[in-house]
Amino acid sequence: MTDAVIGRRRANKRGIASRESMLEAAITSLATGDPAAVSGNRIARDIGSTWGVIKYQFGDIDGLWAAVLRHTADKRGDLPAGLKPDGTLQERVSALIRTMAKGLREPESLAIETLRAALPRDHAELERDYPRTAAELSSWKPQWDKTCERAFADLRVDPIKIRQMAALIPAAMRGITSERTLGTYGDLDDALDGLIGALVAYLEN
Known part of the structure; x- marks a missing residue:
């Protein structure tokens, strides 16, 4: 296995772990029941990230919400x-x-x-x-x-x-x-x- 393939796999694992941690943090934020928690910027703040990073992972707020629902299912x-x-x-x-x-x-x-x-x-x-x-x-x-x-x-x-x-x-x-x-x-x-x-x-x- 080449170093490039190993590097891609490690990067992919890190990306999956980052996505999972974002979803768990979004669930924690939403679980407070605060209506403001559905805001993309609010979730980004609670996650300790930026909206740009979340958009990179999920595309938009629709993609984030759909991913949260799929994650819970x-x-x-x-x-x-x-x-x-x-x-x-x-x-x-x-x-x-x-x-x-x-x-x-x-x-x-x-x-x-x-x-x-x-x-x-x-x-x-x-x-x-x-x-x-x-x-x-x-x-x-x-x-x-x-x-x-x-x-x-x-x-x-x-x-x-x-x-x-x-x-x-x-x-x-x-x-x-x-x-x-x-x-x-x-x-x-x-x-x-x-x-x-x-x-x-x-x-x-």
Whole structure:
């Protein structure tokens, strides 16, 4: 192997490491919940870099946001780690719900919420102004649907019910997480148990 090839590989590794550290720092900044954290210059300052260096890595703010979203998706992985391939219906639903309950309190999820709050609500506007970010977000639902399909593939559960469950879980879990964040007199562990029980009963019938 020539010295030039070795040099290129080392430079490439340094570039990947630099990109990863920028993404992690951007997530930390966004996870504060400060609306100003979505600013490219603010993220550059928090990272300890310049906007020019970030643009070199990601192209523009759309590229940075899309990369942040992809980075968080890659860290989540596919099926929840606690989901046993031979588990009961109850165990599998519980693994999905409890993994999401934990994940929604992680910095990555807090960063995503801050970012989504700053994005246009109208899909046409989002796709026009931030096409790469829009493409990344739009890929999440079919991926989540497939995750739920694989989670119950061997149990002969009605596929329509699985699709409906997949649509319900993220919205329900964000509501419970919001209650936990804002403070509530209710027992949210009871809420999780109730949601799990209701979904199991629905899928069984």
